[in-house]
Amino acid sequence: MLLFPLFSFIVLSSSHTLVSDAHSFPLRHRDQTLTAWNGQQAITAVDAYADTHFTPYYVPSGSVSIDDADPLVQYSPDGVWGKARHQDLVDKTMHMASQAGARVDFTFAGIGMSIPESLRELTFVEGIEWFGSLTAKHGIVGVYINDTLQSKVDAYHPTWLKRQRLFGLDHLPLGTHRFSIVNTGKKRRASGGTFFDVDAFVVNPGTSTTAVRKLGLLSALLAPHRQQEQEMPQAPNYNATAQVATRWSLSTEGETGVHAMQLSIISATQAIVIDKVEHNPLTIRGHPAWGALYDLRTNKARPLDLHSNSFCAGGSFLSNGSLVNVGGNPVVVDSTGAADFGDINGLQAVRLFHPDLCDVNGKGQGCDIIESPRTLRLASPRWYNTVMRLDDGSAMIIGGSLRGGWMNNATTNNPTFEFYPPKNIHGFNGLPIPSQFLADTLNSNLFPIAFLLTDGRVFLAANRDAMIYDWKTNVEYRLPQLPNNVRVTYPMTATAVLLPLSPQNNYLPAILICGGSNVDDQRPGYEIDSQEAASAQCIRMDLSEEGIRHGWEVDQMPEPRVMPDAVLLPTGAVVIINGGATGIAGYGNVKHQVGFSNADNPVLTPVLYNPTAAIGSRFSSAGMPTSDIPRLYHSVATLVPDGRVLITGSNPNLDRTTTRYPTEYRVEWLSPMWMRDSASRPTASASITTLPFGSEFALTIDLKGGDAKRIKVALMDLGFITHSLHMNSRLVYLEYTEQQTTNTTVSLAVKSPPHSAIYPPGPGWIYLVVGDKWSEAIRVLVGDGSSPPSDPDALENMLNHSTISKGSPAVTQSGEGAESI
Ligand SMILES: *[C@@H]1O[C@H](CO)[C@@H](O)[C@H](O)[C@H]1NC(C)=O
Ligand SMILES: *[C@@H]1O[C@H](CO)[C@@H](O)[C@H](O)[C@H]1NC(C)=O
Ligand SMILES: *[C@@H]1O[C@H](CO)[C@@H](O)[C@H](O)[C@H]1NC(C)=O
Ligand SMILES: *[C@@H]1O[C@H](CO)[C@@H](O)[C@H](O)[C@H]1NC(C)=O
Ligand SMILES: *[C@@H]1O[C@H](CO)[C@@H](O)[C@H](O)[C@H]1NC(C)=O
Numbered sequence: 001m002l003l004f005p006l007f008s009f010i011v012l013s014s015s016h017t018l019v020s021d022a023h024s025f026p027l028r029h030r031d032q033t034l035t036a037w038n039g040q041q042a043i044t045a046v047d048a049y050a051d052t053h054f055t056p057y058y059v060p061s062g063s064v065s066i067d068d069a070d071p072l073v074q075y076s077p078d079g080v081w082g083k084a085r086h087q088d089l090v091d092k093t094m095h096m097a098s099q100a101g102a103r104v105d106f107t108f109a110g111i112g113m114s115i116p117e118s119l120r121e122l123t124f125v126e127g128i129e130w131f132g133s134l135t136a137k138h139g140i141v142g143v144y145i146n147d148t149l150q151s152k153v154d155a156y157h158p159t160w161l162k163r164q165r166l167f168g169l170d171h172l173p174l175g176t177h178r179f180s181i182v183n184t185g186k187k188r189r190a191s192g193g194t195f196f197d198v199d200a201f202v203v204n205p206g207t208s209t210t211a212v213r214k215l216g217l218l219s220a221l222l223a224p225h226r227q228q229e230q231e232m233p234q235a236p237n238y239n240a241t242a243q244v245a246t247r248w249s250l251s252t253e254g255e256t257g258v259h260a261m262q263l264s265i266i267s268a269t270q271a272i273v274i275d276k277v278e279h280n281p282l283t284i285r286g287h288p289a290w291g292a293l294y295d296l297r298t299n300k301a302r303p304l305d306l307h308s309n310s311f312c313a314g315g316s317f318l319s320n321g322s323l324v325n326v327g328g329n330p331v332v333v334d335s336t337g338a339a340d341f342g343d344i345n346g347l348q349a350v351r352l353f354h355p356d357l358c359d360v361n362g363k364g365q366g367c368d369i370i371e372s373p374r375t376l377r378l379a380s381p382r383w384y385n386t387v388m389r390l391d392d393g394s395a396m397i398i399g400g401s402l403r404g405g406w407m408n409n410a411t412t413n414n415p416t417f418e419f420y421p422p423k424n425i426h427g428f429n430g431l432p433i434p435s436q437f438l439a440d441t442l443n444s445n446l447f448p449i450a451f452l453l454t455d456g457r458v459f460l461a462a463n464r465d466a467m468i469y470d471w472k473t474n475v476e477y478r479l480p481q482l483p484n485n486v487r488v489t490y491p492m493t494a495t496a497v498l499l500p501l502s503p504q505n506n507y508l509p510a511i512l513i514c515g516g517s518n519v520d521d522q523r524p525g526y527e528i529d530s531q532e533a534a535s536a537q538c539i540r541m542d543l544s545e546e547g548i549r550h551g552w553e554v555d556q557m558p559e560p561r562v563m564p565d566a567v568l569l570p571t572g573a574v575v576i577i578n579g580g581a582t583g584i585a586g587y588g589n590v591k592h593q594v595g596f597s598n599a600d601n602p603v604l605t606p607v608l609y610n611p612t613a614a615i616g617s618r619f620s621s622a623g624m625p626t627s628d629i630p631r632l633y634h635s636v637a638t639l640v641p642d643g644r645v646l647i648t649g650s651n652p653n654l655d656r657t658t659t660r661y662p663t664e665y666r667v668e669w670l671s672p673m674w675m676r677d678s679a680s681r682p683t684a685s686a687s688i689t690t691l692p693f694g695s696e697f698a699l700t701i702d703l704k705g706g707d708a709k710r711i712k713v714a715l716m717d718l719g720f721i722t723h724s725l726h727m728n729s730r731l732v733y734l735e736y737t738e739q740q741t742t743n744t745t746v747s748l749a750v751k752s753p754p755h756s757a758i759y760p761p762g763p764g765w766i767y768l769v770v771g772d773k774w775s776e777a778i779r780v781l782v783g784d785g786s787s788p789p790s791d792p793d794a795l796e797n798m799l800n801h802s803t804i805s806k807g808s809p810a811v812t813q814s815g816e817g818a819e820s821i
């Protein structure tokens with residue numbers, strides 16, 4: 001290795017510091033590494049949030065780091081490469097060159113190929129990341145795999161940022177891949193040079209079932225799965241022949257860039273994705289992002305700059321179309337350090353987002369998360385809280401834990417309700433209102449299941465219990481206990497839907513809760529096993545006097561599932577998807593964890609629930625494809641405006657991980673086959689943007705050959721999805737009369753929901769259903785679009801009586817079961 005004379009500022013030998021000619025190399029970076037911020041510091045720090053010195057270099061559990069000095073990395077041509085040393089570099093060294101054509105080649109292979117010595121510990125290699133610097137003298141390079149250009153990377157930044165993730169690619173096919181970086185010799189005008197450098201590569205092992213299958217390793221890797229299958233309780237009354245099978249297709253397209261722990265559709269083209277603080281590939285201001293907007297058409301993600309740790313927050317739209325994301329986790333100091341991320345305590349965070357300020361591409365001034373803990377926060381800390389929109393358009397914030405942890409208990413429980421914006425009701429003037437139900441339902445009562453009922457009261461289920469809460473009178477009405485000891489809330493997570501409301505049955509609300517676990521929540525984690533069967537039980541109850549007297553009706557899914565997702569379709573059918581057949585939610589707590597996962601045996605085939613079929617014949621997986629991507633803890637699924645179902649997430653890990661079960665960014669799309677044939681897909685249009693209660697609007701539809709007698713108009717809230725909860729998910733069928741019919745088109749006069757307890761004011765999507773097919777959706781704002789009621793006095797009183805998470809300093813977290821204080 002020659003030392004190129006230009007690198008006068010580089011000291012090859014000694015020293016921890018890069019000795020530099022300040023004029024030729026920028027060292028003006030702010031190197032004041034931030035101490036781990038806690039809640040108090042957050043108050044002052046958040047407004048002074050600066051472009052700090054973040055170092056996203058990270059080797060996920062399961063991956064291997066290859067230093068720039070490794071013999072596997074080849075530099076050419078001779079004579080143009082220099083080496084630099086600095087204590088902040090990976091292994092303290094990097095290679096750099098400024099000449100056009102200077103190139104780095106790194107060849108890596110999957111199993112069955114010749115795996116080089118330094119990669120032997122990996123099963124097989126599927127991904128690569130390049131880490132290096134950004135400086136004021138860096139230029140533009142091309143990144144290639146097998147000599148095919150993947151991307152151009154501009155490594156310019158006015159200050160020197162080290163250990164930056166400059167490129168990454170995962171899910172490569174099995175084979176030998178040559179990864180190359182070639183200097184274009186070009187630069188942006190501001191740059192003082194055309195350098196680029198290599199600090200390290202990180203290679204990621206493969207986990208794809210397809211690849212494993214190809215290699216004949218399936219039996220070895222899935223051995224526990226196989227054994228377990230035999231013990232799986234079989235659903236006795238599963239009747240797959242009862243439904244006419246629609247064929248569905250499943251495709252994998254797009255990556256969310258930040259792991260999708262939470263997801264909500266914010267417009268016809270964008271979804272918001274919210275994660276916890278961790279080493280996601282998508283970065284913003286040089287540090288990994290933990291929020292993003294995902295484009296549903298282009299499958300590209302744009303990072304959002306969240307400030308607080310949003311780990312396990314809840315969310316809801318308000319009546320004016322803004323989204324609130326509420327609660328979270330303290331700063332975690334050891335693994336996802338605040339020094340790297342600059343995050344602040346999120347336990348009392350209220351994060352606001354205004355979708356209307358975003359254009360179709362998810363950009364625009366104000367199209368960002370707003371955090372301002374001084375004026376915008378919760379009255380009390382909440383981790384794993386549910387958020388639900390009320391009939392007055394405000395958000396009710398339900399339960400949760402006072403600090404991060406795992407299984408809830410009396411010390412950590414926050415058995416209260418509060419509201420955003422704060423209300424002065426029942427004498428609490430903006431402060432939390434105690435709930436006996438949330439105190440009585442310990443231990444596994446986090447992320448309570450909640451739905452607004454059509455009389456304005458609230459259905460709640462937690463652990464093995466359910467109730468109706470009248471928030472206007474502060475009275476709880478207990479409902480029959482859930483049958484057969486099945487627990488339905490975190491970490492025994494089930495999923496739930498409010499079945500479609502329709503004028504035909506006078507909007508009678510019926511609740512469906514599926515999956516969960518009957519593992520005893522008094523047992524310590526170390527006695528619970530990842531191989532204990534989950535529950536296949538689905539229970540349903542009409543919330544009429546008669547229905548409650550009749551009690552819960554018990555049905556069985558074809559397979560047990562913990563952490564499933566229930567996605568309502570415009571037809572009223574429910575897709576039940578994701579989850580595991582054994583274990584419970586969370587990571588790092590139980591016996592026989594798989595990697596860190598508390599659950600195992602992913603259920604890979606969705607099942608459709610037909611609510612109008614007779615009990616015993618409601619479930620069918622006929623025509624449903626099987627995925628090869630496990631979707632365990634922290635997975636999501638939702639209907640999107642164009643009518644497909646989006647599935648993503650899974651991350652039963654403390655930080656990004658590449659072994660089983662990995663942090664999963666890939667997006668899958670589930671859609672009925674008929675959707676491909678646009679000539680036979682019904683369409684609908686209407687010139688409305690707001691939909692006042694008790695009003696009427698014209699919907700022009702094209703049946704595309706469908707049966708005019710089988711029309712339904714579905715108004716849907718697609719919800720805010722996290723931890724198997726689809727907060728606010730709702731389907732209301734609207735009344736209509738046929739106005740005018742030609743050979744192909746029909747004009748309908750459609751009535752909006754009669755009042756705000758049928759559909760709480762806020763965003764909605766109208767799908768036209770003709771027979772078994774549905775159109776793309778039309779976006780409306782139901783109600784008059786005004787902001788929810790706000791009470792300045794209650795807000796002031798709340799701010800006077802709450803400080804930002806004083807009792808919740810930064811935590812050391814080794815798993816979700818870790819201590820928070
Ligand atoms: C690169 O080429 C090899 C064969 O030379 C092939 O096995 C491998 O799949 C290729 N990689 C990509 C990403 O196409
Ligand atoms: C399944 O459903 C079909 C149609 O409803 C019915 O004829 C058949 O008897 C059912 N089979 C079982 C095993 O319940
Ligand atoms: C309650 O949970 C917290 C957090 O997981 C834990 O530190 C504490 O020991 C638990 N308390 C009891 C009484 O189990
Ligand atoms: C619709 O019906 C009218 C009158 O019956 C007829 O003249 C016309 O051709 C039809 N149009 C189509 C597209 O079938
Ligand atoms: C909606 O209401 C909330 C609560 O009052 C407020 O913070 C937010 O700014 C409002 N959004 C819009 C777009 O007015």
Ligand SMILES: *[C@@H]1O[C@H](CO)[C@@H](O)[C@H](O)[C@H]1NC(C)=O
Pocket residue numbers: 793796797800
């Ligand atoms: C909040 O505190 C300020 C300063 O102590 C006081 O002037 C104000 O009256 C308080 N407001 C309420 C609603 O208690």
